[in-house]
Amino acid sequence: MSLTQEQVRRIAHLARIEISDAEADATRDQLNGIFALIEEMQAVDTRGVAPMAHAQEVAQRLREDRVTETDQRTDFQAIAPETEAGLYLVPKVIE
Amino acid sequence: MIERSLKALAQALAAREISSVELTRLYLDRIARLNPSLNAFISIDPERSLAQARAADARIAAGEAGPLTGIPLAQKDIFCAKGWRTTCGSRMLDNFVSPYDATVIEKFDAAGAINLGKTNMDEFAMGSSNETSFFGPVRNPWDTTRVPGGSSGGSAAAVAALLAPAATGTDTGGSIRQPAALCNLTGLKPTYGVVSRYGMIAFASSLDQAGPMARSAEDCALLLNAMAGFDERDSTSLDRPLEDYTRDFAAAADARPLAGLRIGLPKEFFGEAERAGCDAAVMRLVDEAIAEYRRLGAETVEISLPNMQRSVPAYYVIAPAEASSNLSRFDGVRYGHRAAEYADLNEMYSRSRAEGFGAEVKRRILIGTYVLSHGYYDAYYLQAQRIRRLIADDFVAAFRQCDVILGPTSPDTAFRLGEKAADPVQMYLSDIYTIAVNLAGLPGMSLPCGFVEAADGRLPAGLQLIGNYFDEARLLAVAHRYQQVTDWHRQHPELD
Numbered sequence: 001m002s003l004t005q006e007q008v009r010r011i012a013h014l015a016r017i018e019i020s021d022a023e024a025d026a027t028r029d030q031l032n033g034i035f036a037l038i039e040e041m042q043a044v045d046t047r048g049v050a051p052m053a054h055a056q057e058v059a060q061r062l063r064e065d066r067v068t069e070t071d072q073r074t075d076f077q078a079i080a081p082e083t084e085a086g087l088y089l090v091p092k093v094i095e
Numbered sequence: 096m097i098e099r100s101l102k103a104l105a106q107a108l109a110a111r112e113i114s115s116v117e118l119t120r121l122y123l124d125r126i127a128r129l130n131p132s133l134n135a136f137i138s139i140d141p142e143r144s145l146a147q148a149r150a151a152d153a154r155i156a157a158g159e160a161g162p163l164t165g166i167p168l169a170q171k172d173i174f175c176a177k178g179w180r181t182t183c184g185s186r187m188l189d190n191f192v193s194p195y196d197a198t199v200i201e202k203f204d205a206a207g208a209i210n211l212g213k214t215n216m217d218e219f220a221m222g223s224s225n226e227t228s229f230f231g232p233v234r235n236p237w238d239t240t241r242v243p244g245g246s247s248g249g250s251a252a253a254v255a256a257l258l259a260p261a262a263t264g265t266d267t268g269g270s271i272r273q274p275a276a277l278c279n280l281t282g283l284k285p286t287y288g289v290v291s292r293y294g295m296i297a298f299a300s301s302l303d304q305a306g307p308m309a310r311s312a313e314d315c316a317l318l319l320n321a322m323a324g325f326d327e328r329d330s331t332s333l334d335r336p337l338e339d340y341t342r343d344f345a346a347a348a349d350a351r352p353l354a355g356l357r358i359g360l361p362k363e364f365f366g367e368a369e370r371a372g373c374d375a376a377v378m379r380l381v382d383e384a385i386a387e388y389r390r391l392g393a394e395t396v397e398i399s400l401p402n403m404q405r406s407v408p409a410y411y412v413i414a415p416a417e418a419s420s421n422l423s424r425f426d427g428v429r430y431g432h433r434a435a436e437y438a439d440l441n442e443m444y445s446r447s448r449a450e451g452f453g454a455e456v457k458r459r460i461l462i463g464t465y466v467l468s469h470g471y472y473d474a475y476y477l478q479a480q481r482i483r484r485l486i487a488d489d490f491v492a493a494f495r496q497c498d499v500i501l502g503p504t505s506p507d508t509a510f511r512l513g514e515k516a517a518d519p520v521q522m523y524l525s526d527i528y529t530i531a532v533n534l535a536g537l538p539g540m541s542l543p544c545g546f547v548e549a550a551d552g553r554l555p556a557g558l559q560l561i562g563n564y565f566d567e568a569r570l571l572a573v574a575h576r577y578q579q580v581t582d583w584h585r586q587h588p589e590l591d
Binding site: 003007008011012013014015016017018019027030031033034035036037038039040041042044046049050051052053054055056058060061063072075076078079080081082088090091092093 | 190191192194195286287288301302327330331333402404405407408409411412419423426427428429430431433437438439440441442443444445446448449452457458460461462464465466468474475477478479480481482483484485487518519520523534535536
């Protein structure tokens, strides 16, 4: 498997990471090296093996649906890039 | 004073030989003097540390001290600590002052320990050399032209250089054990789920686990006593009874204290051909440690972990996949870096992330995004998870034949700064002995087993012990017995 520059640009778009053409080229070469390592997995016969998502086979805990957090909006918004009237500001989304 | 164990420091505090304020100042002065050449700490805040020390002194005076009250500890900068700048080694969080405490921080605060400062690390814990930190590389105190390992390299360098009596680390693929090996420390990655991940900035959530880094197994046990425990705020925290991890240390004096212990030696590490995967001088030290364990009464059995070799490729699918999801939270909206200029929302995201993340973090996000994308999920992500199952099953089978598994921690001693930085795959292979343990969720530790002499000095080597699930107390005791008859772990680099 070998990624093209176009594929690298598409992945970068999906990941929302801006990337220049020069960066995409360098990144492609490095990713192809890493994927050569990853491809070693394909040599293993895993038919009939159940995928293991997690180290411990435990069920998700449930809890009562009640308010447990206190209001910390001021503290949390004090570290935000831009806020106004208790809201997070972002560029206009809908014209 | 600074060479003492945690137990001896607690005794000195109890005997009023020194106050916590004096002890904290001692370390802060040493940090001020030596940190500029090591870069082990990203943030220190002497006023905060000393305020905690004053409170600890009051607690000691009131006769309410616990085993860690008044003892300064360095915290890896991956743990959110209220009021502390918490960067995770990234430009993305350069300006982030945490509004809350991680559970680990809360527990150490409750124990009366002092937060001495936040230690440098590979960016978002992604690295094995500490060279991916936005705040510059950490230097190994044994040879400052070499790396301390990573990702918990700042914690390792700080403790090795006696800038802190002990520290915390986190381990996703070897990030406690490998730097411990490269800096002559004892470090433990507990069973997945034993220490809460709440407030520990996430890298790969199904693998991340916090643990202690210290100068002996005894010190690690004392730290783990404070760190472990159920936490309802971490959905994968395990609800188990609390344990005393020091419980197996005090046994009757015996020339063969480990009689009956079966140590498994994987042929994937020790087979004639497989030995070549490890530096020969490191392997010799591991062999000598095995001989020492036999003298202590342990017997060795050959075991096999047939899928061990596939752990690195499987890890480099699973960990980046989880990372790409976890790091999507850094979008420049609620906290962290936001680009100065952008035309619309998408450009704000993509530019903030392009500026905020370093090259290695971007690589892993891209790998993760790709392996999770439509059409590739089965071939990569599911295949990796199936191999993960095979690896875990190998360990289950091995632990039917033995009580602990032994091997090298790292295939090399500390390498030179820049030596592997240009080749990600070479860097990834640094963790070849440690990654399988995270995939299986088992506890593993590294302890000093000697020094490799080189023309320009000597470098420490690490021995890895892997235990069955929840067998931390036994692992620590097995390490402790070795440390009772060896003095590798007591040796320090010459810095002054």
